[in-house]
Amino acid sequence: MATGRSPSSRPPGTVGVRGWVVRDVEDDWNTQNIAARARALTPDLVGELERLAAVPSIAFPGFPPHEVIRAHDHVVRMLTEAGVRDVGAIRLPDTPPVITGSIPAPEGAPTVLLYAHYDVQPPGDEALWRTPPFAPAPFDEDGEKGIRARGIADDKSNILAHVGAIRAWNGRPPVGIKIVIEGAEEWGSPLDEYPARRPGEFQADAMAVADMGNIRAGQPTLTVGLRGVADVIVEVRTLEGAKHSGNFGGPAPDAMLALVRALSSLHDDNGDVAVAGLRREPWTGATYTDVEFGEAVGAEPGMPLLGTGTLGERLWSGPAITVTGIDAIPVDKAAGACVPHARAKINLRIHPAQPAREAREALIRHLEAQRPFGIPLTVSVAGEAGDGYRAETGGPAMEAMTAAMRAAYGTDPVQMAAGGAIPLVSALHRAVPKAEILLFGAQDGKCNLHAPNERVLVSELENTVVAEALFFAEFAARWSPAGEMS
Known part of the structure; x- marks a missing residue:
C-alpha cells in the first residue's frame, strides 16, 4: 500500500537562499506555517513580477529578440535563487531557450513538473491602454489591488507562482521538481513536437501547467478540458x-x-x-453567467449571444x-x-x-x-491540427490540488474547461500518459489576457502561490510508489 508521509514529517533543515531562511524546527514544516510563509512572500513576488513584466519579451517576428533573452535571464536568476538546481535549457531551432531545472525528490516522494512561459503577446493598439503596456502600473479598484501590464497575467504571474511555491519551502519541497518554462508559446514553439522525441526529459508523476486561471476572482478553479x-x-x-x-x-x-x-x-x-x-455534449461543470460572459467579451448592450444550450456547452464541450x-x-x-x-x-x-x-x-x-x-x-x-485534452479527475494529484486550493482560498474549487487550445498539453499527455496534468493559475475571467489593459490581481497571485505550495505537501502525503491514494 501507500508510503505517503505527512507533510509535517519532513526532515527539519535551514536553507539560506538570498536571505530567506526558516527556523530549524521540525514543527515549522506543517501546512499552516507553509501557507503563512507563502503569503509573507507576496510583497517580494509582486516586486519581481513588476520587474519581469517590464521586459517586452515578445517572440513574434519583427520584435527585438534580445528582450526575450532578457526575460529568460531574469527567470533563470529567480529560479536559481529559489533553490532550483541544474538550471539549463532545451535549445530548439529558431526559438528562445526552454528553461529547465530540477530539485531532486526526497526518497519515496513523487515528482512534479512545473510549466509556464516567459514570452508574451504583442500589446496591440497602445492607444487603447490606460497605461503603457510595459510600464507595470499598480492600481486599486473597488478594494482590489492589482498590476496592469502586457503579459502580467499570461503568463508571468504564473512563473512567479512557481517561484513562490518553491521559495515557501526554502528550495526543499517534499516532492521532486522539474522545470519547463518556454519562451515562444504565444508565437508557436517547436517544443510542442519535442516531448514525443524525448519523453524521458518530461517524466513526472504530475504536471502543474500554470497557464490558466480562475473562472472569476476568488473562486479556485481547475481546468479539466481544453478544446x-x-x-x-x-x-x-x-x-x-x-x-x-x-x-x-x-x-x-x-x-x-x-x-x-x-x-x-x-x-x-x-x-x-x-x-x-x-x-x-452537455457541460456539467462550472460556467460563466450570461452577464459575466457578455462583459468579458465586450458585447454591445442588448446584443444576443449565439447558439443554444448552456454557455459551458457552447464554449467547451x-x-x-x-x-x-x-x-x-x-x-x-x-x-x-x-x-x-x-x-x-x-x-x-x-x-x-x-x-x-x-x-x-x-x-x-x-x-x-x-x-x-x-x-x-x-x-x-492551414497548418497542423492540435488535439484537445480532457483530464482524469480521480487521481492523487487532482485530489491533492483540490484540498490545497480549498485551504488557500477558503472555499471549494470548481472545475471548468477552456476554449483556447494549448497543444503542448496534449503533447505532454502523449509523452507521459500516466502523469496527471493540473491546469490552473493566477489569471481570472476579467484579466484581459491578449487584450488591452491586461492585469493581475495581487490576491489571485498570492492564493495561487499558497495553493501550489500546499499542493506539494498534499501530493507527497497522498503518494505511494504505485501512484495510489494513501
Whole structure:
C-alpha cells in the first residue's frame, strides 16, 4: 500500500537562499506555517513580477529578440535563487531557450513538473491602454489591488507562482521538481513536437501547467478540458478577372456571393454549428453567467449571444466555428465589378475528446459538399491540427490540488474547461500518459489576457502561490510508489 508521509514529517533543515531562511524546527514544516510563509512572500513576488513584466519579451517576428533573452535571464536568476538546481535549457531551432531545472525528490516522494512561459503577446493598439503596456502600473479598484501590464497575467504571474511555491519551502519541497518554462508559446514553439522525441526529459508523476486561471476572482478553479483546434482555407475562383457589374452582374458567377453563401451554411438560424460529425455534449461543470460572459467579451448592450444550450456547452464541450479572415476587395477600394476570386480562413475549435484531424475532416467534407449556386469550392488545410485534452479527475494529484486550493482560498474549487487550445498539453499527455496534468493559475475571467489593459490581481497571485505550495505537501502525503491514494 501507500508510503505517503505527512507533510509535517519532513526532515527539519535551514536553507539560506538570498536571505530567506526558516527556523530549524521540525514543527515549522506543517501546512499552516507553509501557507503563512507563502503569503509573507507576496510583497517580494509582486516586486519581481513588476520587474519581469517590464521586459517586452515578445517572440513574434519583427520584435527585438534580445528582450526575450532578457526575460529568460531574469527567470533563470529567480529560479536559481529559489533553490532550483541544474538550471539549463532545451535549445530548439529558431526559438528562445526552454528553461529547465530540477530539485531532486526526497526518497519515496513523487515528482512534479512545473510549466509556464516567459514570452508574451504583442500589446496591440497602445492607444487603447490606460497605461503603457510595459510600464507595470499598480492600481486599486473597488478594494482590489492589482498590476496592469502586457503579459502580467499570461503568463508571468504564473512563473512567479512557481517561484513562490518553491521559495515557501526554502528550495526543499517534499516532492521532486522539474522545470519547463518556454519562451515562444504565444508565437508557436517547436517544443510542442519535442516531448514525443524525448519523453524521458518530461517524466513526472504530475504536471502543474500554470497557464490558466480562475473562472472569476476568488473562486479556485481547475481546468479539466481544453478544446482542440484546426484551421482550413476555403477558396472560390469563378472568372478570369473582375467584370463590370452593370454589364454582367446578375448571371455572372460572383465569387464573393458564392463564398458568403457557403459560409452561411456552417451555422443554423440559432447560431449553433451545423456541421455533421462534430462532437457536442452537455457541460456539467462550472460556467460563466450570461452577464459575466457578455462583459468579458465586450458585447454591445442588448446584443444576443449565439447558439443554444448552456454557455459551458457552447464554449467547451461543443464545437465553435469562426471565420477569422476574408480575402476580397476592401470596401474603400471597391469598384462596380463582379468579384472573380475570394477566400476565407476558418478556425475550428473542437470537443476536448475528439481527435482534431477527425473534426477537421468533417468540416472539409461539409464545405466540399456545398455548391453555392452550383459553384464548386476548393478547401485546404492551414497548418497542423492540435488535439484537445480532457483530464482524469480521480487521481492523487487532482485530489491533492483540490484540498490545497480549498485551504488557500477558503472555499471549494470548481472545475471548468477552456476554449483556447494549448497543444503542448496534449503533447505532454502523449509523452507521459500516466502523469496527471493540473491546469490552473493566477489569471481570472476579467484579466484581459491578449487584450488591452491586461492585469493581475495581487490576491489571485498570492492564493495561487499558497495553493501550489500546499499542493506539494498534499501530493507527497497522498503518494505511494504505485501512484495510489494513501
